[in-house]
Amino acid sequence: MANGVWHTQYDIEINLTRPDLGADGYPGLLEEIMTSVSERNPQLLECLAHRAGKPCASETGGKSPWMFIRRARVGGRYPLVAAHLPITHKPTPAESDQHKATKERIVQAAVQFGLSADAEVGLPSRRGVTDVMVTGPAGVRIGWEIQYSPLSPSSVHRRSVIAMEHDITPLWVAKDDRAALIDRAPWARVDDMSWKMIAAGSEMIIRGGYRHLQVWRCLSSSALHCPDTEGAGHCGAIHAEWFLPALCDPPKPSVRIEDLILTSATGDSVPVFVPSRGGGRVGRHMWVPRADCGTWRELTGQWDPLPKAQEPEADGEITFSEQEVDWTCRAGEEGWFKSDVRPVRDLGQPTGGFTLARMPAQRQRRSTWITAVERTAAAAALGCPPWEVGPCLQCSQLMRRYGRNAAMACNACRTEACP
Numbered sequence: 001m002a003n004g005v006w007h008t009q010y011d012i013e014i015n016l017t018r019p020d021l022g023a024d025g026y027p028g029l030l031e032e033i034m035t036s037v038s039e040r041n042p043q044l045l046e047c048l049a050h051r052a053g054k055p056c057a058s059e060t061g062g063k064s065p066w067m068f069i070r071r072a073r074v075g076g077r078y079p080l081v082a083a084h085l086p087i088t089h090k091p092t093p094a095e096s097d098q099h100k101a102t103k104e105r106i107v108q109a110a111v112q113f114g115l116s117a118d119a120e121v122g123l124p125s126r127r128g129v130t131d132v133m134v135t136g137p138a139g140v141r142i143g144w145e146i147q148y149s150p151l152s153p154s155s156v157h158r159r160s161v162i163a164m165e166h167d168i169t170p171l172w173v174a175k176d177d178r179a180a181l182i183d184r185a186p187w188a189r190v191d192d193m194s195w196k197m198i199a200a201g202s203e204m205i206i207r208g209g210y211r212h213l214q215v216w217r218c219l220s221s222s223a224l225h226c227p228d229t230e231g232a233g234h235c236g237a238i239h240a241e242w243f244l245p246a247l248c249d250p251p252k253p254s255v256r257i258e259d260l261i262l263t264s265a266t267g268d269s270v271p272v273f274v275p276s277r278g279g280g281r282v283g284r285h286m287w288v289p290r291a292d293c294g295t296w297r298e299l300t301g302q303w304d305p306l307p308k309a310q311e312p313e314a315d316g317e318i319t320f321s322e323q324e325v326d327w328t329c330r331a332g333e334e335g336w337f338k339s340d341v342r343p344v345r346d347l348g349q350p351t352g353g354f355t356l357a358r359m360p361a362q363r364q365r366r367s368t369w370i371t372a373v374e375r376t377a378a379a380a381a382l383g384c385p386p387w388e389v390g391p392c393l394q395c396s397q398l399m400r401r402y403g404r405n406a407a408m409a410c411n412a413c414r415t416e417a418c419p
Contacts, residue, residue: 004325136265
């Protein structure tokens with residue numbers, strides 16, 4: 001990180017450690033430099049070393065000398081810091097070739113599938129423009145947002161809410177595993193490849209943002225680890241968690257961007273918000289198969305409309321330490337001046353999590369009845385259809401004679417007369 005930048009439009013030095021930014025006579029300067037890169041000239045803020053003709057470590061490494069401002073958190077303080085744009089080419093006000101190639105590929109794939117697709121679709125309220133609008137046969141509208149440049153969490157939230165207000169499901173595409181949009185809205189991450197590879201049809205696999213539900217009995221024979229037990233222990237309960245395709249047991253096929261274009265529009269893939277195990281508002285957005293979403297809803301009872309937008313994250317009050325500006329480029333250095341200190345958000349680990357409460361031993365001795373949730377979990381863990389409660393004629397007679405416990409005979413007989 002750096003504590004100062006050069007404003008290329010005003011041709012002034014900006015000191016991020018001072019309340020007035022070291023520049024009098026520029027009202028609204030703080031709001032201007034804090035504006036998202038996607039909504040301003042990416043070359044507005046320049047590395048001081050690059051400006052002075054000194055070595056810029058970021059540019060030397062094949063990246064960009066242009067910068068953005070963010071609010072850092074150091075203990076209980078919130079200083080402003082500058083970091084180099086995490087891109088592999090110098091940005092321009094025009095859209096990148098990568099961005100354009102991805103948009104064109106989404107439109108072409110949608111048309112080949114017989115879907116309606118248009119680029120640069122303005123919203124009726126004139127509050128935004130969707131990169132690509134894909135409409136499915138049932139009228140489902142997916143708003144694809146290709147976001148290869150940094151974007152603040154508040155901008156992701158604002159634009160996602162606007163899309164949902166117009167009955168559009170946002171689908172954000174990133175190439176960086178540190179992108180702020182990850183988990184904050186329905187998203188998908190692809191590899192960072194050249195526009196020529198994208199245009200030529202090179203395989204674009206969804207590396208993050210698409211998951212499958214795994215339900216398993218936690219036994220020593222299970223290939224999946226117990227999420228509630230440290231080490232290699234097994235608790236015997238039934239667990240349900242969301243896994244990347246390659247980490248499923250057995251592994252699922254990889255999802256390509258063309259697969260998601262089709263299935264998101266047809267409703268075979270749906271967005272879901274999965275709260276963290278601790279509950280509350282913290283959680284993750286992801287795309288999942290429709291059948292897995294149905295099983296998850298049956299298990300957890302989460303029937304809220306999807307996707308569910310999270311509240312914008314609160315920002316701490318900016319702290320100014322009144323220091324001198326350091327004109328040395330410290331991109332890539334460890335410690336306080338490390339450039340691009342954003343944490344990796346797409347970790348690829350199993351997420352969400354639901355553990356079916358085990359029935360008390362006393363209840364198991366008294367009755368063999370199980371709840372609908374337990375029935376669904378057992379069926380998902382065994383990979384078979386859920387058993388139905390409705391008894392056949394023979395079982396109904398047994399129920400009248402011996403009581404409701406005889407209804408379990410319905411599950412035991414499995415005759416054609418039994419539903």
